[in-house]
Amino acid sequence: MKENNSHSNRRLAGKVALFVTIYAVFTSLFHVWMNSASLMIAIKRNALHLGLMLGLTFLMYPATKKNSNKKPSILDWILFALGISIGLYIYVTYDSLIERSLIPNNTDYVFAIMAILLTLEAGRRCVGNILPCLSIFFILYAKYGYLFPGMLAHKGFSWKRILTRMYLTDGGIFGVTLMVSASYVFMFILFGSFLNKTGTAKFFNDFALAFAGRLRGGPAQVAVMASGLMGTISGSSQANVATTGSFTIPLMKEVGYEPRFAGAVEAAASTGGILMPPIMGAASFMMASFLGIPYVKVMYAGIIPALFYYFAIFTMVDFEAKKIGLKGMDKDKLPVFKEVMLTQGHLVLPIIIILILLIKGLTPLYAAFYGLIATIVTSSFRKNTRMDFKKFIGALEEGAKSAVSVAIACAVVGFIVGVVSMTGLGQVVAHNIIKLSFGQLWLALILVMIASIFLGMGLPATACYIITASIAAPALIKMGVRPIAAHFFAFYYGTLSAVVPPVALTSYTAAGIADANPTKVAVTGFKLALAGIMIPFMFVYSPIILMENVTIGSLIMTIITGLIGIVALASSAENYFQGKMTILERISTFIGAVLLVKPGVMSDLLGLGILAIIFVLHRMRIRKKVIV
Incomplete structure (x- = not known):
């Protein structure tokens, strides 16, 4: 689809x-x-x-x-x-x-x-249809603002003023969104195309198979790991599914996973690819421009949340494998790790070069340009990865074609950003969010989360982030949330909308490969992503996760409590720990996990205490059941 x-x-x-x-x-x-x-x-x-x-x-x-x-x-x-x-x-x-x-x-x-x-x-x-219709609505709002009720009303602008703003200045179509598309995004999409032509996707799959193939979840764990690795260069959840899913989904079905679950694992894992540094989705470059900070700071901020997200899916998959009694793949069916690294390991060098350039403080544009050159050079180290003229032309063609949907989405959303800037709508919405939430941050976060997910149901992740960041993020900032945390909050939920039914685009792509019912894949994919849905709340309440004001002790403590909370959420969502859980155990585990989201000694101790009690009682019940 x-x-x-x-x-x-x-x-x-x-x-x-x-x-x-x-x-x-x-x-x-x-x-x-x-x-x-x-x-x-x-x-x-x-x-x-x-x-x-x-x-x-x-x-x-x-x-x-x-x-x-x-x-x-x-x-x-x-x-x-x-x-x-x-x-x-x-x-x-x-x-x-x-x-x-x-x-x-x-x-x-x-x-x-x-x-x-x-x-x-x-x-x-x-x-x-949805994004253009939304843009038309905003253009009409700019013209006929006096017809809108209450705080939304404004005097309205003339058609000449609107046309001038939208086309003849950098405050409309040619604004920051298209600027990022024309520079960073296009160059990194092109870089990803060149990596694909050298066989980097195959290297990631082989690496994941060699590393995780023998684990209990087998190919499902491989899918999670391969999608995470692929996400470092693709920046597109659907491209991620198409690349890794065609390999991992048949493997999952082969070892005993239901087609719906196999498709859902790949969909949830591929969605996280947009969140995975160093090359996150187009929205991350937008974020750096909106916040006026170096991209490397966004990249650093995204490391722990992305690892948390993949740890959440990894845990969910492990619980499912344990529940249905699956085992890892046979050793003779797996590639040898040493051989994979010797024959294909050089393909990761361009990514390392980009990382080094970004860490040294060079611009993403500079890093992408030299990443392209590095890809061509390093691919020539071995015959099986070397780029010939046909592959070179194919990479150039694929890069331009892959950039089309992002570029057009950025241009169309430019109308919305332009109108929000002209009319001051962002400040109005921010005021209303604060008013509706009665000044309570947790309630404001829930309102923004719902708005982001609903917007994302019909929009690409990049467009969803831009609209949410323009309209809703100012409200969170006014309530004391750090700007980078507010924007990451919008970014995450815009991204996760790709696995939220009914418009779960990534799930539908995976369903086609898995030959499964798209609705069942979407629902299961959403369940697998549930443990990751609490992560944005974590970094709003604990900005240290985004590498803000880091101290070693507090960072370690935050990571430990975060990981425990994710396991608890995964257990509650999957209805399994050491065995099937009771309703009381699931609810209590969920409450314990939520308490670990908000930082503080009391909430952490209370959350850990609840989880410890439930774990002991659950273990006793399961052991008693086994003995009987």
Whole structure:
């Protein structure tokens, strides 16, 4: 199932396919030049980025399901040309616009209208209906604000003012969201494409098999580990499922897992890939820009939460394996760890180089550029990973095509960010969240969590984060939450929405590979992610998890209580510890886990005390049952 009711990619053939390949390769090479040797100002770079991405969208995605899936229509070719023209127009005329003191002429307005309509149509095709409709609502809100009730009302802006803001400044389509897409995000997507062509995905799978294949959960633990590793370079949950799931899901089914559970494990594990440093999803680069901090700080902050999330799924999988009596895979079916590292271990060098460059304080753009070069060089160390010309061209093509949905989503969400900035809506919503929560932080967090999950049900994770960060995060900051914790809170729930029914996009992708009922996979995937759903509350109440004001003693204590709380949540969600739990045991375990979320000696002692008592009683009951 494609994201948000969008139409499937065309399966192009012949001369059209060749043209699209050449266009995509040019797009990737142009972005490499634009982000390295070029001294182009941001708004011109953003405009050319959008023009190129719009062109690719109209050739790759049909307007409706009834349209040809093999070749673009005449209208698509017209839209292709118009899409490129709106980027070129800004590039060519922006200097004269500055000379006119940003006073637009009629031609400017024509291109502004065209840009808005084309961007919304591209969004409808490749992202789905919900985000463009939401953007249209916000544009209408900017115009007709005086019709809205109470605190939401404002005087309204003229159409000319709205068109100018949205197209001719960096406060609309060409704002921070598209800037991040045109630079960091595109370059890291391209880096991921090059790694894929060298066989890095296979290395991660073999590494995970050699390391975790003999554990009780067998291939399920392999799926969790491989998806986490793949997440360090992919930044996309659905791409993660497609890459690792095609390998791990059949293995899980082979050793005895039900198809629904096999698909759910991969979906939940792949969703966490967006949270896994060093290369997290596009939203993490947005976060660094919104907060005005170096990306490396976001990367550091994401380490413990990501490990907590994967530990939660790992524990859930282990409980399930124990419950149904599974064992690890046979040793003779597993790759030898030493051999894997000797033959493929060099493929991890580009990631290490990127890490070193980021830690040294260099920009993500710089790191991505040299990561690309390192990938090409290191792949040549062995014949089985070496990139030939065909793979090189394939990586350039795949990079541009993979960037389309992110770029278009960032452009469409630019309307929303622009309107929020124009109208001051973020402050209004923040005030209302504080009012509705009666000033209680825990209640405000629950309200923001619900809003993030509901938004995420119809939006890509990046778009969901941007909207939530623009509208809801200010409320948490006003209530005393550290800015990075407030933004991470929005980021996490926007990401986890990928496994929340009914629109669990990652689960539906996994269900197709597992040949299982999509709804059952989505429900099971949500259950597996449940233990990770409490993690954002942990780092709001304990910012030390995000590496804020770290002291060794407090960090160790926070990690220990956090891990115990995650095991307790996993046990409660899975209804199993050393045996099946009673209702009282499940409820008490959940309460004990929640108490460990909020820092403090009293709450920690109370939580640990409850869990200790339940553990002893549960163990006694199970042993008594076994003896009888």
